[in-house]
Amino acid sequence: MTTTPVPHGSAGLPDRALRDALATRPRPPRTGPLSASLTLAWRALLKIKHVPEQLADAIMIPILFTVMFTYLFGGAMAGSTHEYLQFLLPGTMVFAVLLITVYAGVNLKNDVTRGIADRFRSMPIWRPALLVGGLISDAGRNLLAAGLVVALGLVMGFRPAGGVIGVLLAVGLVLVFAFGLSWVWATLGLVLRTPSAISAVSFLVQFPLTFASNVFVDPQTMPGWLRTFVRFNPVSQLVEAVRGLMNGTAQASRIAAVLLASGLLVAVFAPLTMRLYRNQT
Amino acid sequence: MSMNSAPAIEASGLVKTFGGNRALDGVDLVVPAEGVFGFLGPNGAGKTTSIRVLATLSPPDAGTARVLGHDVVREADRVRERISLTGQFASMDEELTGFENLTILARLLGFTRAGARNRADELLDGFGLAEAGGRTVKTYSGGMRRRLDVAASIIISPDLLFLDEPTTGLDPRSRNQVWAIVRALAREGTTVLLTTQYLDEADQLADRLAVIDRGRIIAEGTPSQLKTSVGAGTVQVHVRDPARRSEAGRLLAEALGTPVQTGSDETALSARADDPGRASVALAGLARAGIDLTAFALAHPSLDEVFLALTGHRAETDTDTDAHTDAHADTHQEKTA
Ligand SMILES: Nc1ncnc2c1ncn2[C@@H]1O[C@H](COP(=O)(O)OP(=O)(O)OP(=O)(O)O)[C@@H](O)[C@H]1O
Ligand SMILES: [Mg+2]
Numbered sequence: 001m002t003t004t005p006v007p008h009g010s011a012g013l014p015d016r017a018l019r020d021a022l023a024t025r026p027r028p029p030r031t032g033p034l035s036a037s038l039t040l041a042w043r044a045l046l047k048i049k050h051v052p053e054q055l056a057d058a059i060m061i062p063i064l065f066t067v068m069f070t071y072l073f074g075g076a077m078a079g080s081t082h083e084y085l086q087f088l089l090p091g092t093m094v095f096a097v098l099l100i101t102v103y104a105g106v107n108l109k110n111d112v113t114r115g116i117a118d119r120f121r122s123m124p125i126w127r128p129a130l131l132v133g134g135l136i137s138d139a140g141r142n143l144l145a146a147g148l149v150v151a152l153g154l155v156m157g158f159r160p161a162g163g164v165i166g167v168l169l170a171v172g173l174v175l176v177f178a179f180g181l182s183w184v185w186a187t188l189g190l191v192l193r194t195p196s197a198i199s200a201v202s203f204l205v206q207f208p209l210t211f212a213s214n215v216f217v218d219p220q221t222m223p224g225w226l227r228t229f230v231r232f233n234p235v236s237q238l239v240e241a242v243r244g245l246m247n248g249t250a251q252a253s254r255i256a257a258v259l260l261a262s263g264l265l266v267a268v269f270a271p272l273t274m275r276l277y278r279n280q281t
Numbered sequence: 282m283s284m285n286s287a288p289a290i291e292a293s294g295l296v297k298t299f300g301g302n303r304a305l306d307g308v309d310l311v312v313p314a315e316g317v318f319g320f321l322g323p324n325g326a327g328k329t330t331s332i333r334v335l336a337t338l339s340p341p342d343a344g345t346a347r348v349l350g351h352d353v354v355r356e357a358d359r360v361r362e363r364i365s366l367t368g369q370f371a372s373m374d375e376e377l378t379g380f381e382n383l384t385i386l387a388r389l390l391g392f393t394r395a396g397a398r399n400r401a402d403e404l405l406d407g408f409g410l411a412e413a414g415g416r417t418v419k420t421y422s423g424g425m426r427r428r429l430d431v432a433a434s435i436i437i438s439p440d441l442l443f444l445d446e447p448t449t450g451l452d453p454r455s456r457n458q459v460w461a462i463v464r465a466l467a468r469e470g471t472t473v474l475l476t477t478q479y480l481d482e483a484d485q486l487a488d489r490l491a492v493i494d495r496g497r498i499i500a501e502g503t504p505s506q507l508k509t510s511v512g513a514g515t516v517q518v519h520v521r522d523p524a525r526r527s528e529a530g531r532l533l534a535e536a537l538g539t540p541v542q543t544g545s546d547e548t549a550l551s552a553r554a555d556d557p558g559r560a561s562v563a564l565a566g567l568a569r570a571g572i573d574l575t576a577f578a579l580a581h582p583s584l585d586e587v588f589l590a591l592t593g594h595r596a597e598t599d600t601d602t603d604a605h606t607d608a609h610a611d612t613h614q615e616k617t618a
Contacts, residue, residue: 013409013458021407022469024438028391030362039388043374046385050376050417115372119433122336124362125389280339 033126040120040133044107045140057103058141062096062148069216070156077217082157089158090243091215093149094174094235097142098210101178102202104138105185106195112280113195121280128274135182142178146171162248170245177238177258180265187269190276209235234261287350289314289441289472290335294344297330297496304330306496307344312474312489314349314440317467319487319504320476321588327496328476329369332443335474336366349440365434369445369476371426372433373418379405379429380414387436404432409458424455431462435471442466444475448482460486480588494592507587514581515551516560521573523547529572536563548575553590 031039048054069088074081111117111130120130150158150167160167188198212226213235219227230236241258244250290312297305305327312318322328333339335348337357345352351359373382380401387397405414408428413421418429427447434442444463448456463486467473477483483490484504492500492507500507516537520529530541530550537560539553554560560579567574 012454013461014406017403017406018408018462018465021404021432022435022438022465024469027437028393028396031389031391036389039385042388043377043385046381047374047376114375115368115370116374118333118338118368119366119372119386120389121338122361122364122366123386123389124358129389 031125033129033132036125036129037132037136040129041136041140042133044134044137048137055141055144057100058145059148061099062092062145063152065096066092066149066152066156073216085153085156085158086247087218087243088216089149089153090170090246091213091239092153093146093171094239094242095210095215096145096149097174097178098181098235099202099206100141100145101138101181102185102199102206103141104134104182105187105189105192105198105202107134107138108186108189109192109195109198112190117277117280121277127278131186131273131277134186135179138182139175139179142175143171146174160246160248162244162246162250166245166248166250169250170242173241173245173255173258174238177262180262180269183266183269183273186273187276190273190280209233214239234258237261286314288312289318290346290348290474292331292335292344292346295331295334295341295346296343297327297334297339298342303496305334305341305344308493308496308498310491310498310501312472314472316488317463317473317475317486319483319490320474320493321478321480321483321490322476322493323478323588326493328493329445330496331493332366332445332474332476336364336443337361338366363440364443365437365439365441366443367430367434367445367447369449371418371430373426373429375419376417378415378417379410379421379425382418382429383433383436386433390437392436400436404436408432408462422455424451424458427451427455427459428462431459435466438469438471440470441472441474444473446476446478449478456482492588492591499591500587508581510587514554514557514560514579516554516563517549517551517576517578517580518564518567518574519546519548519576520550521548521575525572526550528570529567532566532570532572533563536566554579 066089069092070081070085074084074088077084108117108131111120117130121127150171162170185198185202188201189195192198192201213230213233215235219230219236222230237254238258238261241250241254244254288311290310292308292310295305295308295310296303308327308331310331320328320331330339334341335346335353337348337353337360340354345354347353348360349363353360373379374385377385380398383401383404384397387400388394392400402411402414405411408431410425410428410432413425418426421429431444431447434444447459447463451459460482463473463475475482475486487504489503490501490507491498500510502510516533518529518533520526526543526547530543533550533552534541537552537554539555541550541552543550552563554563557579564574564577
């Protein structure tokens, strides 16, 4: 069949510009894994620029929990708010950061349901770039939450014996564990049907893990069975290590345990996520 | 690309099952590396599933496909370097501007920062989106989104572009814009595989087409080959008095020896005529019986009729069937005039 040629411009499109836009030109060199991931991390930042509300959790959770728990329970649990803050702050930082790691799954799920992931998957780029880019921008969000907790704590009278180095290492350790945990949410992001299902699962898992831990109270006051749970709870391990770093009493074995746990999470859930991502139908 | 180069797509025996549902049930397809190829079928026929397999997004359960000479499973990466896909549903970041969307994709494809911005501007200009480029995609109309989606697929001119229902839901003006883009792309040497449920769209754009139904290719050829395979044409008449439509139908059926179709317009009738000579006999018969006609035409068969003849069921079951058949009749008359 011979299609009747439509003269340029007849459809209301600028004819010269259309022709220019379609002209073939040399193809730029392929991007590497790092630059593709960074581009997609930049994409996530641009989205935050347009919809700053996305950061509401990362800002509100640290403020709310640091202030609320300190003044609410401080007097009752440690005799003074000042002393309680010394105990609580490392735990609040862990708690706040772990809660917002769920974004790793929610954002991925949104990209998949909106077909955006399909576009990236059909392009000649390093396949994990979307996941890795997301995790890079998540690290920024986590850093913001951790930084807020520390800043607020300092204002309220928190005095870390571990000094600047100790605090920075503590923040770093939380970010490493958060990175490992993010892969769990990414996996769930590809398995569960809706973003809200991921949030729901995350709350169901994270609330018992954080409250039945040493974040808020010393486990000495708990019944025996609960104390056992708390001791083996990975969140407790992380909080112990973070407290150690901030108080200048860090034990290498605790830090190693956290790094090992983070590594295990990545080793199990990163390949699982990649597999699910690759084999979507 | 020349006529005798290797085909853009060679698929054989593609099967894809979802649960117990065979979405693709042995698809064999050869698409030449030139022009626009139409992929036509009703809802749920397997168009999107086929495209996803061919664009390396979804591995087939059985069968093989080579796209631009590379196997879609084993050499997926090689395929991805030379194809582009505009999916059935918008795949842009709603929260970002059109410009940002294109810039990000251009960066991913290896453009420098400045190069990516230039390319984004150039595409926005060419696709009539220059003014909207700075607005978030959320604020775009359906037609603007579609154009942005297509623009995103040709940041680097692909050798083969998949367009999944690029005009569904667009008004005639937006549809014409997308058509102009498709024709321009084909002229610049990109092979376009376009799926559609609209028979007039395939007729207007495609150099060749395949018809898919229930996961199988049921016909393949040029639009005119498919039409002539069905018969010489169709007699279409409109009676002045709706009350006499059934009588007119009986007379037509007798004279033509083919079943009569009635549309929702209560004055309309049509029937296939295998031989144009009998069409004039049929019309004379109506005149003898004193049935006044307000309009009559002898049309080549529409692809809708082709579809009916091939599958035994109509291509579209929704309410706009008639609107489309009419639109087709109009374009056809323009062409023959
Ligand atoms: N991911 C999926 N899971 C389950 N079933 C699916 C999936 N994708 C497609 N199907 C089924 O496969 C069949 C073919 O679907 P497909 O989307 O390819 O049709 P289509 O020709 O593109 O239709 P439409 O014109 O409505 O877009 C349908 O029965 C559909 O329900
Ligand atoms: Mg479809």
